[in-house]
Structure formats: C-alpha cells, structure tokens
Amino acid sequence: MTITASNILLGVNVDHCATVRQARFREHALDHGNEVEPDPVAFALLCEQAGADGITMHLREDRRHVQDADIRRAHAQIRTRLNFEMGCSDEIVALALELKPHSVCLVPESREEVTTEGGLDIVGQKSRVGDVVSAMTEAGIITSLFIDPDRAHIEASAELKAPWIELHTGAYANAYYGDRRAAELEILCQGAELAHRLGLVVNAGHGINYTNISEVLEIPHLHELNIGHTIVSRALFVGVEQAVREMKAFLK
Numbered sequence: 001m002t003i004t005a006s007n008i009l010l011g012v013n014v015d016h017c018a019t020v021r022q023a024r025f026r027e028h029a030l031d032h033g034n035e036v037e038p039d040p041v042a043f044a045l046l047c048e049q050a051g052a053d054g055i056t057m058h059l060r061e062d063r064r065h066v067q068d069a070d071i072r073r074a075h076a077q078i079r080t081r082l083n084f085e086m087g088c089s090d091e092i093v094a095l096a097l098e099l100k101p102h103s104v105c106l107v108p109e110s111r112e113e114v115t116t117e118g119g120l121d122i123v124g125q126k127s128r129v130g131d132v133v134s135a136m137t138e139a140g141i142i143t144s145l146f147i148d149p150d151r152a153h154i155e156a157s158a159e160l161k162a163p164w165i166e167l168h169t170g171a172y173a174n175a176y177y178g179d180r181r182a183a184e185l186e187i188l189c190q191g192a193e194l195a196h197r198l199g200l201v202v203n204a205g206h207g208i209n210y211t212n213i214s215e216v217l218e219i220p221h222l223h224e225l226n227i228g229h230t231i232v233s234r235a236l237f238v239g240v241e242q243a244v245r246e247m248k249a250f251l252k
C-alpha cells in the first residue's frame with residue numbers, strides 16, 4: 001500500500017495523563033475510587049472517540065507514570081490498538097508476551113531521564129534486541145524499534161527483521177527554533193527514504209506538536225505518528241476530544 005499524507009495514523013501517548021495522577025496519588029492504590037484522578041485509560045477512551053487510531057502507554061521500570069494495572073485495563077478496554085512502549089528488561093518483555101498487545105515499541109530506558117531522550121542503540125545491543133524482536137514476532141506482536149534517523153540503526157533494524165521503526169523526531173523538535181531545523185528535517189527525510197527502501201514501515205514520534213506537525217508531514221512514507229505531551233497539554237485547555245480532533249485534522 002502506498003502511504004500518503006492523507007492517511008497517516010495518529011497514535012496518542014497517554015503517559016502524561018498518568019504523570020498528573022502520580023503527582024498527587026503516587027501512594028494510592030488505583031482502586032482507591034474516583035478520587036484517584038485523572039485516569040489515563042479514561043483519557044485513552046476519549047482519544048479513541050475523537051478519532052485516535054491507537055493508544056501508546058510506556059510502562060517504565062521505575063513506574064513513574066503508567067502502572068501495571070493501567071496497561072492491563074487499557075489492554076482490556078481500548079478498541080483500537082494498544083502500542084506497549086517498553087524497555088528490553090526480562091520483566092517487561094514477559095508482561096508483553098503475556099498481554100499480547102497489537103504492537104510493542106522498544107525504547108532505551110534510563111531511570112535518570114525525564115522522558116525518552118535518545119533512540120535505541122540497535123547496533124550496540126543487536127543480540128538482545130534481536131531476541132526480543134524474534135520473541136514478539138513468534139507471539140504475533142508487531143515490534144517497532146524507536147531509533148535515531150541514522151543509517152547504521154536503520155540498516156540494523158532491517159537486518160533484525162523488525163517490521164516497523166519509529167524515527168526519533170526529538171532532535172528536529174529541539175532544533176525547531178534554532179539553526180539546525182532544516183538539517184534535522186532533512187536527516188529524518190533521508191532516514192525515512194532509506195527505511196522504506198529496506199522494507200520497514202516508518203513511524204515517527206517525540207516532540208511533535210501543533211506547531212511543527214505541518215513540517216513533520218514532509219517526511220516521506222509515514223505510517224503513524226505517536227504524539228503525547230502536546231495533546232495532553234492542549235487537552236487541559238480545550239478538552240481531550242477537541243485536542244485529538246485538532247491533531248487529526250492535520251493528518252487528513
């Protein structure tokens with residue numbers, strides 16, 4: 001299928017709804033009642049109602065935002081697709097294999113970082129990443145590798161037979177008001193071209209917002225964009241459904 005700018009899918013990352021909840025209710029069990037708010041699964045269901053094509057949740061090793069119970073409830077309740085963002089630790093891999101979400105997105109994980117800062121080092125961790133890709137494929141789960149738009153990582157992703165990659169758009173987003181904006185966009189475009197030639201499905205995410213989205217759409221061969229922080233932020237002002245509809249409108 002040829003993917004054009006008219007049918008790029010929107011995956012909404014709801015982690016930061018959970019961040020707001022954890023800011024107040026870190027010590028509470030999630031069955032404490034309606035007072036434990038806001039609920040990221042309820043947020044996800046509103047996103048779906050407004051046209052989100054999928055929901056992403058990242059269960060981090062330190063459980064700083066999404067909790068195990070959130071992933072389980074999301075898996076049971078969402079109607080589109082759950083994209084389980086995760087590191088490659090044995091514990092999290094086992095949970096993914098148990099739940100069998102539609103897809104997993106493998107990311108590097110360091111406890112110190114506020115959010116995922118860089119792409120996965122496929123070249124340096126080829127054996128471990130390859131094992132996880134094989135296990136997921138065998139279980140019928142699509143694996144997406146979150147990587148910097150770098151030739152070596154793109155080629156290594158193809159060698160590992162990962163069906164999808166997610167190009168890290170963070171460097172471009174950070175450069176948006178600086179000198180390297182056009183250069184970073186060009187790197188993403190070339191990375192997407194290479195990945196497409198190698199048969200990889202190309203997603204992108206991190207730092208995409210209502211301002212830079214128009215330019216992000218210049219990246220060729222995009223299948224899905226995964227967007228979180230800006231949608232959660234906008235939802236505070238206009239509500240979840242409008243925030244999602246506004247982003248969807250860019251993708252149509």
Ligand code: PXP
Pocket residue numbers: 013015058085105107115116146166204205206207208226227228229230
């Ligand atoms: N994709 C991946 C792999 C991420 O780690 C993140 C951040 O959690 C996102 C997409 C969404 O980034 P943002 O919240 O900046 O939209």
